[in-house]
Amino acid sequence: MTTPQPTTHVRPNYLLIWLYLFVMTIAEVLLAFELPVTQNLKLILLLILAVWKAMLVALFFMHLKFERWRLRLIFIVPLPLAAILVTTVIMEKVF
């Protein structure tokens, strides 16, 4: 019995997550157009919201939260590579 079966965990409340996503999308649009915040703060908040939403999708809809680490690893490995590429090339402009 090495494999945790998908059925062994309690299903998250998908409608609740849908509601989160919905609210956060509206928050994003409001943030971008209505709220009086500075440009940099707006940028950071928007990125945080986007990553948060993406995490919700990955963890619950793609049920990564309930998978083993070795499977999560497959999805995680490309991310530092992407980060290396983008930061390196951007850094070229910074120095």
Next chain:
Amino acid sequence: MRWWLPDAGSTFAGPIDTLFLAILIITGITFVIVEVGLITFVIRYRGRPGRKAFYTHGSTRAEVIWTAIPAVTMVALGLISNHYWVLIKNKKSIPPNAYHLGVHAKQFEWQVTYPGKDEKLGTDDDFTVRNQLHVIVNQPTAVELTSEDVIHSFFVPEWRLKQDAVPGMHIMAWFQPTKTGEYEIGCAELCGMGHYKMRARVFVHTPDEYKAWVAQQAAGGSE
């Protein structure tokens, strides 16, 4: 027939050639060890009936040794190389007294802009000459490389100088010629059909000769 790097013509040639020689010695020793080892093993341990190979899965000590030695050598080599790399390529290393020229590359020619009599670029007495680079011996010179269309590469073998000219970028390169004479610029980056003939002449003058040449250009009307 030449079997070595081209004759030295700038201050960069000294350290670069020394480093080249050092790496050649390091790699040469490794090469000899590996090839002699292989040949020895091939002869000594050739298969003969009745012999059996020595059953071993390896030796941690040996492996640590031949991991550590290359690692240390490489890090040392990296540190030494970096010193000269910064000296040659870093923008901040350009000497403050450098004489500035502009080199504009396009398919398939080099356009060199000279500062004229006031020794400043961007003024009215600048003049541009096609495919001729005139510089002063022992004078640090900085060129601003730009490109019209595609990527070219400014390459003077005797100066150990190579730098791409990229469209949309202004790249500084500097050098200090140590010998008067005539050299050639080649394009080292494939830039199209005429890549091979993108050639320019380099003239390294004494200061007086250079002044005379500038005066002559001014008299002949700048292009």
Next chain:
Amino acid sequence: MTTVAHTRTEAHSEHAPMSFWRKYIFSTDHKIIGIQFLFVSLFFLLVGGLLAMQIRWQLGFPGKPMPGGGILPESMVSGGVILPEYYIQLVTMHGTFMVFFAIMPLLVGVYANFLIPLKVGAHDMAFPRINMWSFWLALLAGLIMLAGFFVPDGAPRAGWTMYAPLSARPDLSGATISQKLWSISIVVLGLSSVMGSVNYITTIINHRAPGMYWFRMPLSVWALFITAILAVLALPVLQGAAIMLLFDQSIGTHFFDPVAGGQALLWQHLFWFFGHPEVYILILPAMGMVSDIIANGSRKPIFGYHSMVFAIIGIAFLGWLVWGHHMFMSGMNPTLGSTFMVSTLLIAVPSAVKVFNWMGTMWRGNLRFHVPMLNAIGFVSMFTIGGLSGIFMAATPVDIPLHDTQFIVAHIHYVLFGGSLFALFAAITYWYPKMFGRMMNEGIGKAHFFLTFIFYNMTFFPMHIIGMGGQMRRIYDPTIYDFLKPQQPLNVFISYSAFALFAVQILFAFNFLWSLKFGKKAPQNPWDDNGLEWSLPNPAPHGNWDRTPNVYRGPYEFSAPEAGDKDYLPQYVKLPTDRDPVPAPAPAGH
């Protein structure tokens, strides 16, 4: 349980009466797909070789009419003399074909497909149909690339690295249609590679036989596994870049065009971010297969199996951090150059470990000089030169005079020809009996090896020297430069050697084709090897084993004391002292 066995027999009988088309053309059998890849990529190897001969003619004898040049159209040669625009097409397509359609499919397409299931004890790939598609897409990509020669304006003209903006703007390169074909072909090839690699990774993770633990896998499988990971992560980047390039060429976007705000260096970053892992895609499988063959030829366990595995992983990991060393002269920030120099130099460490471990394997062995072993030794000695010459370019100041010269050309050929291709000669000879049931001729094989080894060194070693002299890459006529004129005799020498090298390959082609029909029938285990694949008849049947084999030990138990009078102990042989591996537990609900 009987039902399971029943389905299995059915599956077998279902395959039995297959038409020629199902069996050899639209096959889903990993071994047939491997053989299909073999023939197609050997064809592209020949194409690439023919292009190289024309390059060598032009460099050795610029301005002289090429023998047989008359059959080429006027747009390529004039009076038998190669035109500059055709010369650039030659260098571009030689690189493209050799890298993407010869060496890469030969190593990954052929041997990942053929060896992985056989060596891990699987009955086929995890997704046989996707595997078939992977082959057909690769062939399609190759044909699209080949079509470049037959469209108006001829083949692409921007070098195999396709540096933008030359490649992005037809008005600057002079080739309109074929530049787009290049991008399309690369996108298709990327798709094929990703499909293949997903298959290899899944098969290795999920379909190993009982007892085939991670550290019992042969190094060839390890290398192919890591290679597949590199391919799966690197090729999409190239695909993305090629799509942007295609859009620049066709629908007016400006990714790489500085005139409208694009960045010319962006292409180089993306290309080499893919390109350096690609370099390891081209050498790691060769290293893996050579490890297998050297252990076999030395009749000794591989020296330091674990460090060999970690060296592969280390090389693959560092491979992601070094792409900038292709761009030292590109105007990239010099501070980045320093970082990339250090990471590049560090790659020498795992590479050195591998070379010394191969030597350690041969040390006190009982060497058998069969053709694969000879080629494998050739690989080690030539890869050493290729690796060492890399240090010159890694040290940035020394790279300045060497960058973009024939020195680089020598380096890449020492790694790709002296490395990968020698390994492939070894691998093709070694697994030929498994593929076709016959042996390749030993005498011709040895003659081919020695002649290739000699002419190969005569061709590529002098390139180091003319590169030091400053001869730039991809120039049509070196004699117009004063500083290159003195070394023209060396260029002539290289050209003659290259022609001889090409001629010697006829021996290999003859041996390969002749042995298909007339080779000696192969015994079941011709090389006295330990691998699982030799427990099968030659050639192996569709579905490989009737029953999944059990694995009892590592792959390199040559000359083990418990083997008795034999000097090898296959992975599948059960000794009285061995216990059966514990099968993976049946999943829940069953």
Next chain:
Amino acid sequence: MTHATQTLDQMRPPFPAEVGSGVYSNKLGMWVFLASDVMFFTALIGSYIILRFGMPSAWARPGAVLNVPLTGVNTFLLICSSVSMVKAYAAIADGKKYFLRKVPGKTLQDGGLKFWLLVTIICGAGFVGVQLVEYIKLVGEGFTPAGYREGSLLAEHALADPVKYGAGVAGMYGSTFFTMTGFHGFHVTCGVISMLYLYFTKVLPEKYSAQDYRGIEVIGLYWHFVDLVWIILFTIVYLI
């Protein structure tokens, strides 16, 4: 159970797990493919970030060119489709009834699967449809991959207010916008086509069961990934 049959089990593995990773091959393969797709979008999105950082002048302001309310609705559609997808998966995997009516003579979970998958397909197709409409409108106004078309409405606006419309970098704006959203749309289209194929070959004939729902789980993973990419794209392309 004899030894031979055990090994046969591993050869033709019973769903859901297989030796090795503990995950069945289709799912493992899909995850590996998704990892590779991450790198594909890295090339596109990474280039966008790099180009935008290196820009000489500012990008067009959010909402100036692109229709954010319309795309907001579209985002909502895609999020809904993701939820319905996961509901479809849960319906078949758990064999549980959610809040769909019991259909006489049918198993409950199949009813749930059919309904939710259909919702997903409709939402997905709707997304592609809205995106097409958006493209047509944008091109009509003069926003093309090459920048603002000369003489078009947007080109005039850009002349009048170069800062708001990012006149200096319109070419890059068009290039990155159409490439990124276009390839995302291509992914969505592929997903819709695959789901339609599954719907007619597997779901309607009721081939899936609580014991074998591989196709649904695998296509679900792909679909959620496409949704995830859109969440990122919507923020960085439309709102920043």
